[in-house]
Amino acid sequence: MKASSKGLLTQISQFWNMLDDLAENDPARYRNFIEQELKDGKEFYVDPEPWLCLQTKILKPKEKILFINLCQWKRIPAPQSATHPVPISVGRPEDFSEASGAYTVIDVAYNPGVLQAAEKDQEVKGQLIKMAIHCIEERLQFTLAHSYHVTSFGIKGSIQRTKANLMGTKTDFTDFKEILRTENTLERIKSSTMSEPSHLPQVLLTKDQALAKGRCLIEEISSSEVQVEAEKPAYELKVAKDQKEKPLKIELKIELPGITSVSLCDLSVSEVDLLVEVPEKYRLYLNLPELVNTEMTTAKFVKNKSVLIITMPLA
Template identity: 40%
Template structure:
């Protein structure tokens, strides 16, 4: 990695070589300037929203009651400043803002902005499996970066961005690298092409690290890389029974959901996520069940009991009473 002094020396060489090019080949000099202006416009273009994911924190059954967990929105954006991978099998560069907690009216949620090169998103949008793969990599990256445990299930929202466009762009553009001061006392030791290529390579790799390394660093770099991994195998859907318990006036009081999990030996294997209108139960590498609820429920008052002998999980969800 080049030091600030070495980068300043290269910049001085570039200015000197450009002066010589302007005098000896004016047309080539003008072409070079046009190319640089076009590249500058591309790199200075702000990140644009492409996809919004709603992820769910994984809740252990032992701490379910009173710990519903707020949703996490992941804004997936395209940004020209993030380089594309040099080859299809290479790690995918990614840039991310800080995790933010938002209290908006009666809604509490977390939000994080993640950016890829637009070409990466374009290729993923053309293939369902590639998009699923990229989403899984994104959620894994967020888990590692923010020290979270997320449910394997997620929703793709109908809107492309959670929060304002200005907030997202500021979040991603907030980490700018300082510019080294320029000096003019260095000899022309490199050709113009060599110098430009060396500076471009330095700029693209200076702040890139592998995902495993970035989690251990105290200062998060501007651009990181996520390595490709195989997608998880399809999980089986367990047998279940949904019962609505009603009062004397036939109004729903609570929902009881029984789920058969014969291959589960302990509640610690289960991840349960409940919102007002749906429930998700996951057992890594074994089961996955997502259901829309027939009535709105109180997720904070929900209880879950696992019968180890029968391998049955019973979830009791009180129905929210309509306001008068």
């Protein structure tokens, strides 16, 4: 310890001597150096800023409501290029209990530039959300409901708590090696190859670079394409019961005016919730009143009425 302390003092002394020499021989460079250090220090201690808050559920190891705070934070470095991994910081889960019930909060942070790009492109935004969920599952060994909804509030808890949580975690850099595939009409993340135990999917932001690599996760959409906010469609939900008033199944009828093909609809059903999306047109997220059997769930599309009918037997 004494030897280590002596070596540290020697390095500090050498550092101050270097600054003294720089200040005397090159005042302009000395001033630039100090100004840059002050700027870097200010950014290092800056608070994260809320981007949006997601509500979903932890299914395993124990079922619980989950809030995911997605934040932008200058301490998270920007990707070196569009073909490099996107850095991410995932905080440790924190449990809370209120009068309304128990829940868990997990904080996730991206570089501000990454999220600013996502604001201009709903597809990129959706993929960043899915990748954050995927990273939480892989890193924390949770099973989450992949359907979610964006809360009306920007953050669950306080910025001070979020910052303290994220300060205790490291930033991960990992490539996403597989493209998204369609499974049960919902795009899911298939798998990833990890360069470290904790990992992050890679986001490709330009068509040319994506084609050069031979695969594409997210393509850049030209400014001429109009991004339309999805609206909540009209729906009717009923719980069918037997003669003894025992619940048997949930029947959901969703009206999708203008939709003429079931191929345009993405459907995801878990035991506790449901998500139906028609990209750039409709989005419906529901917490189900009863646990359902996902294996026995069926859906049919009435083309001439543009109605999707989903039948979910209870678990």
